[in-house]
Amino acid sequence: MQIYMAPLEGITGFVFRNAFHKYYGGVDKYFTPFITPHTKKNMDARERRDILPENNRGITLVPQVLTCQVEEMISISRELKELGYTQINLNLGCPSGTVAAKGKGSGFLDDPIKLDRFFEVYFENSDMPLSIKTRVGVEETDEFEQLLAVYKKYPFCEVIIHPRLGKEFYRGTVHRDLFSRAVKVLPQPVCYNGDIFTTVDFQTVSGENPECERYMLGRGLLWNPQLAEGIVSGRMTEFDLVRFEQFHDEIVSGYREYISGDRNVLFRMKELWGYWKDLFPADKKHFKKIRKASTLMEYGQEVRMLFEETKA
Ligand SMILES: Cc1cc2nc3c(=O)[nH]c(=O)nc-3n(C[C@H](O)[C@H](O)[C@H](O)COP(=O)(O)O)c2cc1C
Structure with a gap:
């Protein structure tokens, strides 16, 4: 197959x-x-x-x-x-x-x-x-x-x-x-x-x-x-957050290298979170802030906090 x-x-x-x-x-x-x-x-x-x-x-x-x-x-x-x-x-x-x-x-x-x-x-x-x-x-x-x-x-x-x-x-x-x-x-x-x-x-x-x-x-x-x-x-394994975090970070750095302007990078990342938010069903606040982030720095901080809290 x-x-x-x-x-x-x-x-x-x-x-x-x-x-x-x-x-x-x-x-x-x-x-x-x-x-x-x-x-x-x-x-x-x-x-x-x-x-x-x-x-x-x-x-x-x-x-x-x-x-x-x-x-x-x-x-x-x-x-x-x-x-x-x-x-x-x-x-x-x-x-x-x-x-x-x-x-x-x-x-x-x-x-x-x-x-x-x-x-x-x-x-x-x-x-x-x-x-x-x-x-x-x-x-x-x-x-x-x-x-x-x-x-x-x-x-x-x-x-x-x-x-x-x-x-x-x-x-x-x-x-x-x-x-x-x-x-x-x-x-x-x-x-x-x-x-x-x-x-x-x-x-x-x-x-x-x-x-x-x-x-x-x-x-x-x-x-x-x-x-x-x-x-x-033939069997689903549990969500692997460490791997997801590395995957996420690699996409952000790739976009920063190839897409001009942090605003455009931010836009692309937010589009992905439209799908990824369901990987974090317990999150009540960070996803909203990710969606509202107006700079890549703000975005990065919220994502980091989401990852850290999910790990804890
Ligand atoms: C945001 C988005 C962009 C897409 N872009 C393309 C594309 O460039 N070429 C294409 O053949 N299909 C495109 N599709 C259709 C997908 O390749 C796929 O056929 C569709 O999502 C159904 O498969 P899925 O249910 O597994 O997602 C797009 C679909 C979405 C949601």
Whole structure:
């Protein structure tokens, strides 16, 4: 079995990925948050820095691309190949209104004929192995059959499925029945993604799909960084605060090195605490102060106090 870390825009950049890989186990492969090709160049400076091999040493990384223009996909596949990558991923899931309105991400699923043509041209012109990360439709679950008919035809190295519709964003129950259907119908390796937050969630999906060997975890790894280890070993271990503290500190120092301005670092850290606060259910006061901190110094003091009090 293989476990992947899902791409989370604004969160799972190289600083986070490297820190995670240093302190936690269980993840076999990482995906970059989406890269959006630009008219004149494939990547901007920030996107390039995120995928540079020297910033991703020792981890297996798949760059993800968000586009509906096959020429852009072919062009970026060549550049990524030159950088040493052996696989790229196409984002067919982003539900954001502005992205979907441009026919990208989940918006691309609205036009299976264009999608079909995109893959036909891609595989004629690029030898870079391609995987897709897709939802099951935009508005209605019955759109999925037509998408499966397209996906069946092409030699994707894997098909990652988040079984929600575009209009469902990240809410409501996942359509696990549609995932099971895809496992039966698709000839390519299929990977499950969506709402695996506990080992029990994992056991439910894997129990329903014994053929499925690949699982992608996103928010579950933020809420509990030990989740992948628990899934692999079959038992969850107690929250390890010392390890978490080191992980946290590594992210702060990485952000301070690469993100300009302490305010931006603070903003990024606060976003992470939106997930991490549940690791400290007994805390009544520090999390509130972390959220309100206006300087990195104030933030650091509150976090330290939270860690010390939790240890005591
Ligand atoms: C903040 C945030 C950012 C995301 N960014 C991306 C992205 O860049 N590319 C992508 O394919 N999916 C993205 N997703 C979707 C996740 O990769 C994943 O499919 C989704 O969270 C469901 O998996 P989970 O329930 O394990 O979190 C994002 C989701 C969230 C919540």
